[in-house]
Amino acid sequence: MKPSLEVKIHNLVLKNPVMTASGTFGYGPEFEDFFDPSTLGGIFVKGTTGKLRQGNPYPRMAETPMGMLNAVGLQNKGVDGFINDIYPRIKHYHTNLIVNVSGSTIEEYIEVAEKINSLDHVPAIELNISCPNVKEGGMAFGTSCPSAAAVTRAVREVYQKTLIVKLSPNVTSIAEIAQAVEGEGADAVSVINTLLGMAINAETRRPVLSTVTGGLSGPAIKPVALRMVWQTANAIKIPVIGLGGIMTASDAIEFILAGATAVQVGTANFIDPAVCPKIIEGIEDYLIRHGIDNIKSLISGLNIN
Numbered sequence: 296m297k298p299s300l301e302v303k304i305h306n307l308v309l310k311n312p313v314m315t316a317s318g319t320f321g322y323g324p325e326f327e328d329f330f331d332p333s334t335l336g337g338i339f340v341k342g343t344t345g346k347l348r349q350g351n352p353y354p355r356m357a358e359t360p361m362g363m364l365n366a367v368g369l370q371n372k373g374v375d376g377f378i379n380d381i382y383p384r385i386k387h388y389h390t391n392l393i394v395n396v397s398g399s400t401i402e403e404y405i406e407v408a409e410k411i412n413s414l415d416h417v418p419a420i421e422l423n424i425s426c427p428n429v430k431e432g433g434m435a436f437g438t439s440c441p442s443a444a445a446v447t448r449a450v451r452e453v454y455q456k457t458l459i460v461k462l463s464p465n466v467t468s469i470a471e472i473a474q475a476v477e478g479e480g481a482d483a484v485s486v487i488n489t490l491l492g493m494a495i496n497a498e499t500r501r502p503v504l505s506t507v508t509g510g511l512s513g514p515a516i517k518p519v520a521l522r523m524v525w526q527t528a529n530a531i532k533i534p535v536i537g538l539g540g541i542m543t544a545s546d547a548i549e550f551i552l553a554g555a556t557a558v559q560v561g562t563a564n565f566i567d568p569a570v571c572p573k574i575i576e577g578i579e580d581y582l583i584r585h586g587i588d589n590i591k592s593l594i595s596g597l598n599i600n
């Protein structure tokens with residue numbers, strides 16, 4: 296018998312625990328030549344702000360050993376552009392569409408969340424309080440308990456569906472931030488966004504990125520992400536969605552054992568656009584190989600002693 300891959304994140308039923316991370320999968324149609332996006336557990340779409348944003352000047356990407364730095368800076372069409380131009384093209388997908396909501400002020404988060412609340416085929420939002428690539432707001436909200444709590448509280452008042460908060464790893468204690476947002480009504484947390492980093496060209500003596508610093512992602516951050524998922528899962532009752540450097544099914548299983556209920560795949564999509572179905576298949580193979588009939592029994596299954 297086939298093992299069950301189904302998990303639940305608050306009110307969302309995921310047919311499998313594999314979702315795509317915001318900013319690394321477009322909106323879905325970009326990947327239709329490689330596989331059917333409806334096979335995913337969910338899609339986190341690109342960060343969406345109140346107004347259209349051009350993002351940061353180029354260069355805004357740099358390769359690093361086992362990873363990449365980006366400073367895209369939330370380039371997007373704005374919430375009205377999303378609702379009018381993009382949503383009609385993706386609302387038929389048979390998967391969970393989750394909008395990554397970003398902003399520079401609490402008012403902007405509220406405006407975007409309120410507008411997205413009215414979309415029937417978007418059952419959840421992910422509050423991005425952890426973007427290191429914008430001058431105002433973004434990561435600033437996610438790096439202290441009072442500001443993380445304040446933005447969560449404000450959005451919770453206007454948003455009735457599943458509210459996921461995406462946490463920044465650029466903090467001393469991610470568990471405390473997780474507790475602060477849980478206390479304000481978050482239904483789940485995503486752990487982690489990118490780690491703040493930089494790259495220098497020794498020949499030109501100049502920074503590689505136009506913004507000097509950027510967000511590090513990919514396999515280089517996996518050990519940090521695993522540690523933070525484990526610490527967070529031990530500190531809160533709401534589900535944790537794990538991400539950071541997941542390239543294979545085995546990576547995904549490691550996050551689930553550390554306490555994640557589901558995972559997101561980010562940078563790996565740039566290397567192999569068909570990686571997600573391979574990860575889903577690999578998880579199923581793992582369950583069969585280990586005689587496990589339900590993925591839920593693996594969550595927090597790490598054997599410490």
Ligand SMILES: Cc1cc2nc3c(=O)[nH]c(=O)nc-3n(C[C@H](O)[C@H](O)[C@H](O)COP(=O)(O)O)c2cc1C
Nearest residue numbers: 316317318342365423487488512513539540561562
């Ligand atoms: C090019 C790029 C753009 C991103 N844009 C967003 C974004 O708009 N909103 C967000 O919350 N995270 C964004 N992220 C962060 C990813 O969603 C993810 O948290 C991070 O890359 C770690 O996962 P990974 O190592 O699997 O890529 C972006 C990452 C990359 C590489």
